[in-house]
């Protein structure tokens with residue numbers, strides 16, 4: 184996995200299947216960086232994952248929730264169609280986390296949202 | 305290495321029939337043993353290699369010129385040794401990850417020729433006369449199936465089918481002969497036979513998977529039988545004891561099912577279900593096992609049996625209930641797995657463990 188910073192947005196990419204302890208480390212690292220960089224947006228690219236089971240889905244939701252508490256919005260991009268289908272049947276959607284087709288779309292979604300958030304009185 | 309003086313004498317005076325015929329096979333074994341011994345010495349797997357070679361030679365005998373059986377045996381032994389060293393090196397590299405991959409220490413690693421010979425003799429002795437005569441005629445005398453069929457007034461296909469059943473039985477009896485003590489249950493022998501014959505329908509009839517999990521004896525003996533035909537033939541046993549095993553198991557299941565031409569969606573659904581079951585094993589039982597089987601009737605399918613000897617599930621009904629509150633990583637994810645699969649069965653006994661069996665059938669790709 185890799186975590187890149189682009190302005191106030193963090194882009195985290197998962198490159199290969201992760202086991203549970205690796206997912207936990209991913210969550211810890213990412214949440215730490217969100218705090219460190221005071222990020223306003225997080226994109227998690229999961230295009231490389233061929234399975235998102237209940238634990239992986241829960242991890243993604245936890246990251247999004249922790250990011251939200253630190254003032255950052257999360258978008259998940261690149262969920263493969265058959266993975267999305269399986270998640271739904273398993274009963275583990277992405278919850279309230281917005282999803283986007285790819286990185287570009289994710290950034291667009293986030294920029295709009297982040298800009299909104301920054302417009303303070 | 306010492307060899308009891310009495311061994312040869314005792315054998316020579318024992319019942320003449322099967323022993324006489326066993327001599328031909330024993331001769332082949334002696335050659336194989338020399339080839340293996342020269343390369344691996346006293347390696348604990350030496351015995352397995354000899355046995356494996358012999359079985360492969362027997363299995364390949366129909367397509368090998370009888371005059372070439374010996375060279376064929378030697379080449380097979382050499383190849384097996386070479387692949388074992390490769391596997392061994394791989395296993396050593398992986399040893400920190402999975403102790404289960406190690407070659408089991410065999411107390412009979414240096415089995416005496418006499419023992420081997422009597423195991424083969426008793427194996428042949430346990431076949432009925434027809435099977436024995438057929439094997440000897442075909443494997444050792446080199447008579448082809450067509451000639452045998454003509455003599456018996458049947459078809460070459462029928463002879464070939466009988467030959468393969470007889471070989472399967474010989475393998476089982478041979479493995480049983482090397483084991484001290486009888487099988488613990490009446491079911492053991494038929495199960496081993498169904499595995500040896502790679503007869504999936506019979507395996508299902510006998511519920512071989514469940515038996516393998518509960519019977520240590522068959523679990524141990526089936527290993528060499530499975531390693532031969534079955535593993536390539538669509539059965540996979542995967543030990544599950546830690547986080548990385550979950551990823552590995554679902555990858556293996558996906559790969560095996562990929563051979564059936566399953567759609568990407570079906571493969572993903574299967575891999576996800578396997579992932580959930582493996583996690584339950586790791587989290588709640590510590591360790592367990594997964595058996596992945598390819599099914600071909602009534603249409604291509606995959607059956608996965610996940611079994612552990614953990615604490616069991618106290619309230620099955622509750623575990624199968626869909627509850628938002630059980631999310632949070634604490635739930636067993638079983639309702640979701642049931643939704644994903646075409647068939648789902650679970651049994652659990654407190655203090656004894658849990659077995660979950662799931663099946664997914666291939667969908668018609670045109671729909």
Ligand SMILES: [Zn+2]
Nearest residue numbers: 492519521522
């Ligand atoms: Zn048994």
